[in-house]
Every structure is written in C-alpha cells, then in structure tokens.
Amino acid sequence: MSQTLSASTLLAVPLAPLAGALLAGIFGTKFGGNLIGRRLSHSFTILGVLVAFIISAMTLYSVVADGARFNETIYTWMVVGGLKMEIGFLVDGLSAMMMCVVTFVSLMVHIYTIGYMDDDEGYDRFFSYIALFTFSMLMLAMSNNMLQLFFGWEAVGLVSYLLIGFWYTRPTAIFASLKAFMVNRVGDFGFILGIGLVAAYAGTLDYAEIFAKAPALAQLSFPGTGWMLITVICICLFIGAMGKSAQFPLHVWLPDSMEGPTPISALIHAATMVTAGIFMVARMSPLFELSDAALSFVMVIGAITALFMGILGIIQNDIKRVIAYSTLSQLGYMTVALGASAYSVGVFHLMTHAFFKALLFLGAGSVILAVHHNQDIRWMGGLRKYMPITCITFLVGSLALIATPFFSGFYSKDSIIEVVHASHLAGAGFASFALLAGVFITAFYSFRLYFLVFHGKERFDQNPDAHHDAHHDNHHGHQTPHESPWVITVPLILLAIPSVVIGFMTIEPMLYGPFFKDSIFVDLARHPAMKELAQEFHGPLQMGLHAFMSAPFWLALAGVVLSYYMYLVNPALPAAIQRKFQPLYTLLDNKYYLDWFNENVLTRGVRIIGTGLWKGGDLGLIDGLVVNGSWKVVRRVSGVVRWMQSGYLYHYALAMIVGVFVLMTYFVWLK
Numbered sequence: 001m002s003q004t005l006s007a008s009t010l011l012a013v014p015l016a017p018l019a020g021a022l023l024a025g026i027f028g029t030k031f032g033g034n035l036i037g038r039r040l041s042h043s044f045t046i047l048g049v050l051v052a053f054i055i056s057a058m059t060l061y062s063v064v065a066d067g068a069r070f071n072e073t074i075y076t077w078m079v080v081g082g083l084k085m086e087i088g089f090l091v092d093g094l095s096a097m098m099m100c101v102v103t104f105v106s107l108m109v110h111i112y113t114i115g116y117m118d119d120d121e122g123y124d125r126f127f128s129y130i131a132l133f134t135f136s137m138l139m140l141a142m143s144n145n146m147l148q149l150f151f152g153w154e155a156v157g158l159v160s161y162l163l164i165g166f167w168y169t170r171p172t173a174i175f176a177s178l179k180a181f182m183v184n185r186v187g188d189f190g191f192i193l194g195i196g197l198v199a200a201y202a203g204t205l206d207y208a209e210i211f212a213k214a215p216a217l218a219q220l221s222f223p224g225t226g227w228m229l230i231t232v233i234c235i236c237l238f239i240g241a242m243g244k245s246a247q248f249p250l251h252v253w254l255p256d257s258m259e260g261p262t263p264i265s266a267l268i269h270a271a272t273m274v275t276a277g278i279f280m281v282a283r284m285s286p287l288f289e290l291s292d293a294a295l296s297f298v299m300v301i302g303a304i305t306a307l308f309m310g311i312l313g314i315i316q317n318d319i320k321r322v323i324a325y326s327t328l329s330q331l332g333y334m335t336v337a338l339g340a341s342a343y344s345v346g347v348f349h350l351m352t353h354a355f356f357k358a359l360l361f362l363g364a365g366s367v368i369l370a371v372h373h374n375q376d377i378r379w380m381g382g383l384r385k386y387m388p389i390t391c392i393t394f395l396v397g398s399l400a401l402i403a404t405p406f407f408s409g410f411y412s413k414d415s416i417i418e419v420v421h422a423s424h425l426a427g428a429g430f431a432s433f434a435l436l437a438g439v440f441i442t443a444f445y446s447f448r449l450y451f452l453v454f455h456g457k458e459r460f461d462q463n464p465d466a467h468h469d470a471h472h473d474n475h476h477g478h479q480t481p482h483e484s485p486w487v488i489t490v491p492l493i494l495l496a497i498p499s500v501v502i503g504f505m506t507i508e509p510m511l512y513g514p515f516f517k518d519s520i521f522v523d524l525a526r527h528p529a530m531k532e533l534a535q536e537f538h539g540p541l542q543m544g545l546h547a548f549m550s551a552p553f554w555l556a557l558a559g560v561v562l563s564y565y566m567y568l569v570n571p572a573l574p575a576a577i578q579r580k581f582q583p584l585y586t587l588l589d590n591k592y593y594l595d596w597f598n599e600n601v602l603t604r605g606v607r608i609i610g611t612g613l614w615k616g617g618d619l620g621l622i623d624g625l626v627v628n629g630s631w632k633v634v635r636r637v638s639g640v641v642r643w644m645q646s647g648y649l650y651h652y653a654l655a656m657i658v659g660v661f662v663l664m665t666y667f668v669w670l671k
Helices: 007-027 038-065 093-116 123-142 146-164 171-202 207-217 229-244 253-259 262-270 273-283 292-313 319-339 343-370 388-401 408-422 428-454 486-512 529-536 540-549 551-569 573-580 582-589 591-644 649-670
Strands: 070-080 083-091
Touching: 007 038, 007 070, 007 083, 007 093, 007 123, 038 093, 038 123, 083 093, 083 123, 083 146, 093 123, 093 262, 093 273, 093 343, 093 486, 123 146, 123 262, 123 273, 146 171, 146 229, 146 253, 146 262, 146 273, 171 207, 171 229, 171 253, 207 229, 229 273, 229 292, 253 262, 253 319, 262 273, 262 319, 262 343, 273 319, 273 343, 292 319, 292 428, 292 591, 319 343, 319 408, 319 428, 343 388, 343 408, 343 486, 343 529, 388 408, 388 428, 388 486, 408 428, 408 486, 408 529, 408 540, 408 551, 428 551, 486 529, 486 540, 540 551, 551 573, 573 582, 582 591
Parallel strands: none
Antiparallel strands: 070 083
C-alpha cells in the first residue's frame, strides 16, 4: 500500500463540499436565521469544492506518476452475521479520474451560478444543494463497497429531486422532479436486487472480495431456473444504471429535468448523476466479463438509446432540451462501449463528454440570460455579434460533440464506433449501424441549434410568447442581448480548453496504457475487441489525420452541411418536410408516445392492481376475514359459552345428564 495517499486527506475530498453545503444550507437560509449573507454562502461552497478539486488533482498525479493506490475501510457501521457494512475508499485510476472530473465541472458550475442565479430568492439554498450533490457523487465514486455505492447512488437521486424541483412554485417543475424520482426508483429496485444477490451468494459487499469470488459465482445457476446467476446479477445491476444513466425505456425523466435551473442541468447531465451508471458498470467489469448475455443486453439497450433519442433531438425547439437529448444519445454511446467489453473506452467518453456537455449547457444558460429567459431557439438568431465569447465557446462544444477530428469528443466517440465494429458479441451489428446513423443525426441537430441561435436573422424581438419572469429575470433594463458577465464567461473558457485538448492528451494512457490496469478487467481471450483496436492505433496524431478518410467524418460533415442548407440557405424547407411527413413528426413530437404509455397504461394498470389489492386483500381478506372475522367467531363462541354458564341449577343438571349419556354411549360404542 502506497503511503502517498492518506485516509485523512482523502476524507477531506467529500467532506469539504459537505461542510460548505451545511454552512450555506443552515446559516444562509431562513432555517438558520440568515446569519450569513449571499457572499459567504457562495464563498463557503466554492471553497469546499475548490479544496476537493485540488486534493483530487494531487491524488490523480500520485496515482499516475507514483502508482499510488488506496483501499481501506474508514468506518465500520455494523456487522450482521458475517456481513460487514462499512464506509471505505478505493482510489485507483478509475476513481481518481472521476474525482477530478466531478470536482472540476462542479467548480465551474459553482462559479457560473454566481452570475446565473444572482437575482433568485433561493440563491443560498441552491448553492447548498449543488455542494451536497457534489458530496454525494464523490462518495459514490470513491466507494470500495456496495453499501457506500448505494448510499451515494440514492443521495444523488434525492438531491436531484430537490434541484429539478428547485422552483417549486412551478407545477411543471414539481411534476418533473416527481417523475425523475419515481422513474429512478424503478431502476433502483433492480439495483438493490442485484446488490442483494451479491450479498446473499458472495457473503460480502466489499469490491475486492466480490471480484475474488466472481469465478465461483459464474458456476452457479439462479434457483429454479436455468439462468446463470452472474447474468441475473449483472442485468439487475444494469437496470439500476438504466434508471440513473437514462437508458431506454427509463430515459423519460431526463428531458423533463430541464425544468430545473440551467447550472443544475449542466451538473446532472455532464459529470455527475447520469454518469453514475456508466461508472458503476465499469467498476463491476469483473462481473460483467463473465456473462456474454448481460453484455449483449447492455449493448443493445445502449444502441437503441443512442439512435432513437438522438432522432428526437432534431425536432426540439427548447435550447436546453436539444442538448438534453444529445446527452441521452451520448450516454447510449457510452453504454454500447461497456457492452462491447470496452469499459475504458466508455469511461474515456464519459470524461471527454463531461467537459463539452457542461460547456454546452452553460453556454445555453448564457444565451437564455441574454434573451430574457426565452428558451425557444426559433426566436433567437444573430446572437454571435452580441455574444462573441459565448458563440465561440458554444461552437467549440458543438465541434467536440460531433466528433470533429482532433477535438476531445472525436477520440472517444470514434474509438467507440471502431471497437463496436470489432466486437463479436450478439447485437454488435445493430449497435454499429445505430452509432454510425447517430453520427449524422448528432451533427445535424447540433448545428441546427448553433445556426438558429447564433446565425441568420435576429428574431429575439419577435417572439409572440415572450415573457419576463420577474422571479428570475435580472435583465429588465436591457432589450438588446449582450455578453454575460465574467463569472459566466470564465467557466465557459475554462471548459472549452479541455473540450479541445483532453482527448489528444489522454487517449494513449487511458485506452492503451496502464492507467486502468488494476481498476478495469477485460478477458481479452473471450472479448478481443480492445486488442484489435490497440493493433490499429498509431498515436493520436495519426488517428486524427486518418479520420478525414473515414465514414464517421463524412457523415458528420453531411449533417452539418444539411443543417446549414435547411436553416440558413432555405429556411422554408423544414416546414415543408414537416407537412409532408406529419404523422412521423407527430410520433416524434410525442416522444414515441412513451410518456402516454407510462401515464395511461402502466399507471392505470398499477392503479387497478392497487385497487384490487386494497379492496380484495386489505378490505376483504385482512379487514373482512382476519380482523372482523376473528372477532365475530369469538363473539359467537362466547355467546354459546355464555348460554352454558347461566347460573341456573337445572341447566347444569341437564348438562351433567347429557354428558353422562354421551360418555356411556361412547364406551358402549367402543365395545
């Protein structure tokens, strides 16, 4: 065990944001009497996240440069039988990378929030929530056991509920937060079943002990079936990831989560909540490697999400919802990589995506402020001359998203496409098609958004539905859009830098070097896709140059050119296509009717079952038979007994005579 990582130093990483959250949440709100002002509230929370980021960066350096590792129990909560329930930290390449990504993006969001939420009454409360969110995600990423993993898992879900419904006076925000909470409970049910199976058959919740027993678990069958136990465990765990990382069909909560303030959209969709499922599957790679069926299931679900959620992004007019559907699609790409046994590639895309997706969301927030909280891209246009910094950084994020050669998203996204093409697992053919189609779709809707917002005619003064929300709009005096203040533009610039260079700098050590050597396990004999990918890799420069002759590049270019033609050269064409394919547009506009199905079929079905259980089970069986039936039997028996105990001598004499007669008859019958 390396001595360069100490438990007390690592403990400061999650506890520093927690301390900031408690100070701002208690002493900065009405709950604690508003003892500290806004400046101290945001100072405490930003300082806490800054401390966490600095220690995380130092930890990552120690892990990479010195090979430092840490895997120890910090606190034992209780021991039940032989099952230990503990709090502990595991720091290796995977968790150190997650710590840095989470804290850096969170730090940018904290600084950005100073400007974005400046005029909001819940300013201190919001800072408390996002710092608490950061604490929860760090506890999840640093855990060395499934108990702590589940704690962090549920904590990010709880805080996301508070953040999505932050503006609790809006009915849409309340509905969106409840929807996110309930859909995640569906996934979490599968997740806790998987953890329960691991605890039952492995007898431990510690990662290292579980992985040591994984080959033995792979020999067992699920009781009463012919299924492999390891397959059932992995699919149950992945159902949890489907909820948290918004995979089809548990994706429906994520677009509605846009009802929350823009900073939390960036935090949820970039580096924290939605990546928790991807991180968890990568961490559980020793289990998933033992089940081809589970891997194929993961791959197909990811491919469906990547393709069909991307298509929905084409018709969205809300600036944040377009980016939200791109998040769904990119999460599908990550999931496909996991299913192809390319866990390192999936996590690599998680890291690059965190930077450019946070950049896009924060850029969208800058635009929303400039146009008086209007989010409809049909009433924007021409903003590039008013907001040059936002325009350039948004373009950088869009280029990274569509995998432009040499940008960070290119290295991770193209690696996913190549590794899936090399995979021999069931479902790889469909996944390969879905990802290639997704390249064109992503480029089309990304630059549709960019062109409609920053180019073309100025339409921000023509919006028929324009509204000025006095609760949030701090730009009442400005009719012409203008660049955002430095607390908003500086995070945009700092996020744009890694969106360009981080892929080039890290692809070799993360995918083909020793970075994940002891945190991700791949059975190359059974799943050789990563080996084939490594044979074709000749450095990041060569990879970028070769991309100009590859299909993904030309598909992305076609998407950009088509969006340019349709929205800048011939803007009447999209409306004509919509009229021509109205049934298809209606299907997409209703999001494949999945929300309708959930609300009218599933919910009503559950309600009918619940009513049946209530009336038949509760009222009929429990209340009617068990509770009421028991006292009725007692009453009748006691009535008979009470009649026999009348106190009259002739009643007792009659009973004695009858009794003697019965006994005599019985003994005569026996003879």
